[in-house]
Amino acid sequence: MKDERPARSTSRPGGGPDWDTGSVAPGTRTVVHLLRHGEVHNPEKILYGRLPGYRLSEAGRAMADGIADHLAGSDITYLAASSLTRAQETAAPSARSLNLPVTTDDRLIEAANAFEGMRVAVGDGALRRPQHWPKLRNPLLPSWGERYLDVAHRMLGAVYAAVGKAQGHQALLVSHQLPIWTVRRYFEGRRLWHNPTRRQCGLASLTSLRFEDGVFVGLSYAEPVAHLARPAGGREGPQVGA
Numbered sequence: 001m002k003d004e005r006p007a008r009s010t011s012r013p014g015g016g017p018d019w020d021t022g023s024v025a026p027g028t029r030t031v032v033h034l035l036r037h038g039e040v041h042n043p044e045k046i047l048y049g050r051l052p053g054y055r056l057s058e059a060g061r062a063m064a065d066g067i068a069d070h071l072a073g074s075d076i077t078y079l080a081a082s083s084l085t086r087a088q089e090t091a092a093p094s095a096r097s098l099n100l101p102v103t104t105d106d107r108l109i110e111a112a113n114a115f116e117g118m119r120v121a122v123g124d125g126a127l128r129r130p131q132h133w134p135k136l137r138n139p140l141l142p143s144w145g146e147r148y149l150d151v152a153h154r155m156l157g158a159v160y161a162a163v164g165k166a167q168g169h170q171a172l173l174v175s176h177q178l179p180i181w182t183v184r185r186y187f188e189g190r191r192l193w194h195n196p197t198r199r200q201c202g203l204a205s206l207t208s209l210r211f212e213d214g215v216f217v218g219l220s221y222a223e224p225v226a227h228l229a230r231p232a233g234g235r236e237g238p239q240v241g242a
Contacts, residue, residue, distance in 0.1 A: 026213060031170040032162045033076070034180045034207040037090040038063030039229065049116035050109065056089045059228055063204035066225035068093035071172065076100070078165040080158065081174035082108040090204070091174040098172075107158035108175040111182075113145040141193075148182050148192035155183035163211050177201045187216055203229050 038060030040048070048054045056064060071094055080103040081091040091102045141147050155175070162171035181199040184207055185192055201207065205223045209216060223229075 025167070028168045028211075028213050030163050030166055030168060030211045030214075032159050032166070032209045032211070033071075033170065033172045034159075034183070034209065035067060035090065035094075035172060035174045036177055036180055036201055036203060036205050036207075037084075037086040037174060038067075038204045038225075040086050045119055047113060047115050047118055047120045049111075049113045050084065051117060053085065055085050059230065060086070060203070061089070063225045063228050064090045064093045066228060067204050067206075068097040070224040072097050074098070075169045076166070076172050077169040078162055078171040079103065079174075080105040080108065080162065080171070082106055082110065082176065084110060084176075087174045087176070091172075094172060105158050105161070105173070107154040107161075108173055108179065110176040111146040111151050111178045115145075151179050151182045152186040152192060155179050156186065159183065159209060160214075163214055167214075180207055184219065187219065202226060 037056070039057045040054050040060060041057040042048060042054060067090070076094075076098050077100070079091060079095055079098065079100045081087040083104050083106050087108070088102065088104075094100075095102045158173060158175075162173055165171060177199060178196075181194070181201045182192055184201075185194065187209065200221055202223050204225045205221065208220045208222070210218045210220075
């Protein structure tokens with residue numbers, strides 16, 4: 001099976017026009033915060049992926065408000081979110097607090113997944129049905145959804161666009177667990193395939209990427225509203241993102 005390890009690690013990817021930040025003044029420091037959306041109302045525990053109509057739960061709305069309070073006063077000058085309802089609802093309180101419009105950027109959207117619309121919790125649902133097992137044949141790509149490398153490349157486009165928009169300041173991008181974790185692994189120079197149950201990307205968490213003169217230099221991770229999250233409950237399946 002082909003190893004989809006990224007070709008580079010901490011240096012800035014230099015391949016496509018979407019990654020061009022334009023002319024960056026020397027000494028420019030920029031931070032791009034990747035915010036995972038808050039908890040979603042999903043009592044059926046469906047892998048909802050890109051399906052429409054999945055909104056934040058009451059706890060998720062509290063998370064969005066809490067993140068807005070946490071970021072109030074930050075030097076954020078650019079705000080973008082995927083078009084999915086849960087991302088837009090998570091972005092809304094921060095947009096009001098920061099007095100910024102929300103740019104819709106579907107390079108930030110959830111990964112495509114062949115199990116979308118099904119229950120996929122371990123020991124339950126679609127994963128127990130033999131007709132679905134061929135979809136699991138190659139976890140390195142993965143064979144059941146959008147390739148990790150494709151996810152990483154579109155996320156890189158969104159991140160570097162934000163670096164260009166917010167030069168010398170900060171940007172906030174609202175996305176989803178799998179895309180955020182994948183682009184983080186790309187920046188860290190790690191293999192893109194991974195165990196979905198071991199992602200460090202909790203609900204309403206912030207993965208903050210730091211850039212010097214347009215070049216990635218490091219990152220940090222924080223869960224400012226972790227006290228509002230419920231136990232995971234073992235609902236992970238192949239590429240369960242949200």
